[in-house]
Amino acid sequence: xxxxxxxxxxxxxxxLMAGAAAAEPAMIYDLGGKFxxxxxxxxxxxxxxxxxxxxxxxxxxxxxxxxxxEQALRRFAEAGSNPIVMAGxxxxxxxxxxxxxxxxxxxxxxxxxxxxxNVRSVVFNENEGSYLVGMLAAMASKTDTVGFVGGxxxxxxxxxxxxxxxxxxxxxxxAKVIANMTGTTPAAWNDPVKGSELTKAQISQGADxxxxxxxxxxxxxxxxxxxxxxxxxxxxxxxxxxxxxKVLTSMLKRVDNAVYDAFKDGPEMETGFQVMGVANGGVGxxxxxxxxxxxxxxxxxxxxxxxxxxxxxxxxxxxYMADDSCPVLSF
Amino acid sequence: MDFLTLxxxxxxxxxxxxxxxxxCLAGLFSERAGVYDIGLEGxxxxxxxxxxxxAAVTGSVWLGLLAGIAASMVLAGLHGVAxxxxxxxxxxSGVAINFLAAGLTVLxxxxxxxxxxxxxxxxxxxxxxxxxxxxxxxLAPVPVIGPIYAELLSGHSILVYLAxxxxxxxxxxxxxxxxxxxxxxxxxxxxxxxxAGVSVVGLRFAAVAICGLLCGIAGxxxxxxxxxxxxxxxTAGRGFIALAALIFAKWRPWHAMWACLLFGFLQAVALxxxxxxxxxxxxxxxxMDALPYILTVVILAGxxxxxxxxxxxxxPYVKER
Numbered sequence: 183x184x185x186x187x188x189x190x191x192x193x194x195x196x197x198l199m200a201g202a203a204a205a206e207p208a209m210i211y212d213l214g215g216k217f218x219x220x221x222x223x224x225x226x227x228x229x230x231x232x233x234x235x236x237x238x239x240x241x242x243x244x245x246x247x248x249x250x251x252e253q254a255l256r257r258f259a260e261a262g263s264n265p266i267v268m269a270g271x272x273x274x275x276x277x278x279x280x281x282x283x284x285x286x287x288x289x290x291x292x293x294x295x296x297x298x299x300n301v302r303s304v305v306f307n308e309n310e311g312s313y314l315v316g317m318l319a320a321m322a323s324k325t326d327t328v329g330f331v332g333g334x335x336x337x338x339x340x341x342x343x344x345x346x347x348x349x350x351x352x353x354x355x356x357a358k359v360i361a362n363m364t365g366t367t368p369a370a371w372n373d374p375v376k377g378s379e380l381t382k383a384q385i386s387q388g389a390d391x392x393x394x395x396x397x398x399x400x401x402x403x404x405x406x407x408x409x410x411x412x413x414x415x416x417x418x419x420x421x422x423x424x425x426x427x428k429v430l431t432s433m434l435k436r437v438d439n440a441v442y443d444a445f446k447d448g449p450e451m452e453t454g455f456q457v458m459g460v461a462n463g464g465v466g467x468x469x470x471x472x473x474x475x476x477x478x479x480x481x482x483x484x485x486x487x488x489x490x491x492x493x494x495x496x497x498x499x500x501x502y503m504a505d506d507s508c509p510v511l512s513f
Numbered sequence: 514m515d516f517l518t519l520x521x522x523x524x525x526x527x528x529x530x531x532x533x534x535x536x537c538l539a540g541l542f543s544e545r546a547g548v549y550d551i552g553l554e555g556x557x558x559x560x561x562x563x564x565x566x567x568a569a570v571t572g573s574v575w576l577g578l579l580a581g582i583a584a585s586m587v588l589a590g591l592h593g594v595a596x597x598x599x600x601x602x603x604x605x606s607g608v609a610i611n612f613l614a615a616g617l618t619v620l621x622x623x624x625x626x627x628x629x630x631x632x633x634x635x636x637x638x639x640x641x642x643x644x645x646x647x648x649x650x651x652l653a654p655v656p657v658i659g660p661i662y663a664e665l666l667s668g669h670s671i672l673v674y675l676a677x678x679x680x681x682x683x684x685x686x687x688x689x690x691x692x693x694x695x696x697x698x699x700x701x702x703x704x705x706x707x708x709a710g711v712s713v714v715g716l717r718f719a720a721v722a723i724c725g726l727l728c729g730i731a732g733x734x735x736x737x738x739x740x741x742x743x744x745x746x747x748t749a750g751r752g753f754i755a756l757a758a759l760i761f762a763k764w765r766p767w768h769a770m771w772a773c774l775l776f777g778f779l780q781a782v783a784l785x786x787x788x789x790x791x792x793x794x795x796x797x798x799x800x801m802d803a804l805p806y807i808l809t810v811v812i813l814a815g816x817x818x819x820x821x822x823x824x825x826x827x828x829p830y831v832k833e834r
Contacts, residue, residue: 215619217629362787366799373749374740375532376784379525383785386521398631398744405634405741424634513787 208263212270225269228438232445251276309345311465316349319391329384333396334370335363344508374402381406422472432468461493530777536755539727546720547700552610554752560585560732562618565743582729589725600829641670641738670738683766700823757809
């Protein structure tokens, strides 16, 4: 028995040392999966960019169930990975429990704040990015009515909606913003049929630009907008290519930059609270060949001017999550 | 709420009711034959994926429809083997099918298309296009009747008309044919059917196959007519709402149609008005979403009539020796 124990101990020690010697950074994707065309794929893109530039490698895992969160964190930490980056607010609880056990490992959580000395919490000012695309929507709209389709009705999505509405009203104070949420359960992230119906309902109320911040539901929104010959706005990743000439722009959330920065800073990184906004290129709007004919020079100039004002702090976009209310939109 | 808004809401009702109706009729055949089926959701999901995948690869929506039906019928056959041949618990088999479909669709989609569990967007011939009924254009300017005909009745995909035609067809099959009589008998008293020399197992398999066929059409409608491709978990609980509608309709075809239209109407209203304001009383959208289930519980509790399921439902048939 004792022999067995020491044997196992030796094996464990050597495994630990082998891991520590590598000290590769690690990336943990959330349940949506690495190739979700959106949030997780952006994280993967950032990690890949780092790997290509440095020629080094990183470890990664795609979670299959809720139960794996803590397990994956501990496995990577014990194998000596440093830093460990996780994409998604859902990691907060698991990280809160794990972080203190590995004081020498640096953790990075995206979209959520975890207060621990060895954790960097990266949050995005989605309201600022939404403000910019809201301006574009208002300028592109001929009916002065624009729509918003949210996924699950949570404060984060209301933050998108509120910033969007402010942007619209900044350009056209008399414009109408129709904001709808798909549902109140996680099924609302993957219900393109409801997304379609919401879009059709908004079109019949006069909307001619619709902004989808709804995960998989957004696929239905963008599709219906293209079918009905109106414009739509994508979210998180650049979704302009999905329906060329029909997607006005996409609200970009540069998760890839957050991951890239974390990997580049390595184990010596600064921890604490990091806000990714318009000022540091964390959020923005997408402009490429697919939507170039839709965005005129005046539109671009107006939006870029607003972006500069936001970056300098001259223009403040309301953050719904700060006080759980929106001055321009009632839910 | 003006007339045109009402038309738009009813139009949306028809689109949202169609998958419910097909799944509800599917469950009706299966349960009238004594095989409970809570795997409607899984079968629809599987059919949605395979119809979209095959339509995306071949560019033909009709091949997609066939593939969707085939996939759904394979799952139905699995349910049949587990529940009829091996006399397993029908509820557990149904749950297993739901899980199987949820996992398998994403897995295969990722393997085939590498788009995060989606299929590519369907183009052109890969989708069911809206069907214009004859004279829709001509009649459109006529007041009242015009919009009803041109907006509400015309302009749906062929599967919608098929679904609503399936209602009288189901009624006729169940109530006016020898096969239907036997099928209902097998759900009430299989021993009597067996005594008469008719195969209980054969009839139940036939019912389960019809269930697979209808679920297949429902799934294909979601992925290739309402949408242009498959997204993971895109059925979003419609199989369960269909089950609720089935109980609400007390296992009868015409009532099933009205129940599905009612549930579809509630969804359409919830989507149109986030918070419904009726004479100063504000009804939050969550109430509308929950209403189908609340109504079903009310029916089950026996407040409005009584829902009596087929007597032999859920029980595997064991031949007397």
